[in-house]
Amino acid sequence: MISVSINGEVRQFDNPISVATLLEQMQLTGKRIALERNGQILPRGQFNQQLLADGDRLEIVVAVGGG
Amino acid sequence: MNKDTLLIAGKSYNSRLLIGTGKYKDFTETQAAVEVSGAEIITIAIRRSNIGQNPNEPNLLDILPPSKYTLLPNTAGCYSADDAVRTLRLARELLDGHSLVKLEVLGDPQSLYPNVVETLAAAKTLVADGFQVMVYTSDDPIIAKQLEDIGCVAIMPLASLIGSGMGILNPWNLQLIMDRVQVPVIVDAGVGTASDAAIAMELGCHGVLMNTAIAAAQQPVLMASAMKLAVEAGRMAFLAGRMPKKFYSASPSSPTSGLIN
Numbered sequence: 038m039i040s041v042s043i044n045g046e047v048r049q050f051d052n053p054i055s056v057a058t059l060l061e062q063m064q065l066t067g068k069r070i071a072l073e074r075n076g077q078i079l080p081r082g083q084f085n086q087q088l089l090a091d092g093d094r095l096e097i098v099v100a101v102g103g104g
Numbered sequence: 105m106n107k108d109t110l111l112i113a114g115k116s117y118n119s120r121l122l123i124g125t126g127k128y129k130d131f132t133e134t135q136a137a138v139e140v141s142g143a144e145i146i147t148i149a150i151r152r153s154n155i156g157q158n159p160n161e162p163n164l165l166d167i168l169p170p171s172k173y174t175l176l177p178n179t180a181g182c183y184s185a186d187d188a189v190r191t192l193r194l195a196r197e198l199l200d201g202h203s204l205v206k207l208e209v210l211g212d213p214q215s216l217y218p219n220v221v222e223t224l225a226a227a228k229t230l231v232a233d234g235f236q237v238m239v240y241t242s243d244d245p246i247i248a249k250q251l252e253d254i255g256c257v258a259i260m261p262l263a264s265l266i267g268s269g270m271g272i273l274n275p276w277n278l279q280l281i282m283d284r285v286q287v288p289v290i291v292d293a294g295v296g297t298a299s300d301a302a303i304a305m306e307l308g309c310h311g312v313l314m315n316t317a318i319a320a321a322q323q324p325v326l327m328a329s330a331m332k333l334a335v336e337a338g339r340m341a342f343l344a345g346r347m348p349k350k351f352y353s354a355s356p357s358s359p360t361s362g363l364i365n
Binding site for chain 1: 124125126127128134147148149150151152153155160163164165166175177178180190193194195197198199266313314315316
């Protein structure tokens with residue numbers, strides 16, 4: 038069991054799934070997002086290889102209206 | 105006559121009106137306002153996605169595609185250089201390496217006045233990291249010059265506080281800035297209505313960036329249209345060169361001879 042913080046919300050997973058799998062579960066595959074893992078940008082091309090680890094902090098952002 | 109375009113970081117724009125996409129009723133209104141404003145550079149914000157909400161809800165980038173507009177991600181809500189840099193790195197990833205950004209580092213949540221110390225620090229980091237930085241700042245001409253020296257591609261002083269609609273409070277400082285920097289000077293924040301935008305342009309500013317003045321109008325789309333015309337009129341008046349102000353003219357417009365006695 039691993040715990041991962043996603044946008045400040047803690048979630049638990051039975052196995053260390055990949056970032057790509059996580060996004061698929063969240064129905065975010067192919068959406069216009071950017072992702073930061075433990076304070077570092079995670080390029081889209083690495084979503085498949087990167088496995089989540091216990092204690093990871095993810096930030097998933099989108100574009101919204103703003104001045 | 106050469107086409108009068110706004111040149112920012114080597115790219116020409118026909119419109120000198122830049123608009124924000126916040127505070128609109130819905131995406132339909134946002135899209136309509138952007139369309140009629142004629143703006144080519146559109147600011148957006150970067151925020152956490154809503155986990156667990158409908159993943160099929162419309163995305164701002166679907167109605168304002170980066171292929172059609174120059175999207176300018178901002179750092180609204182950032183109060184430190186670190187937060188601003190972090191936000192814009194995420195924005196660059198989100199927009200596939202797009203490097204033109206709007207930096208703003210705020211000083212306090214009530215006034216939203218810029219913190220120029222943090223702004224200078226963030227600008228240095230961003231420029232070194234390859235960003236093309238359009239920077240929101242106070243109307244201090246010395247800070248404006250320092251931001252240009254760091255390598256910012258446009259200086260964007262406030263005309264009055266963000267969202268205040270108070271108009272151009274200190275035209276003399278804007279003039280001091282324009283006298284000192286070579287990059288475009290774009291009034292960002294404070295415009296309330298069309299005449300404010302026209303005044304900024306008549307002063308010789310290279311462009312105007314606004315959001316609330318349009319979004320908070322009773323009829324935002326109509327105001328977007330008014331702002332387009334105001335910016336164009338102000339720019340033309342600047343290029344035409346206004347007549348000098350005189351307390352008494354002693355020079356009527358009609359002939360002084362040939363009067364019927």
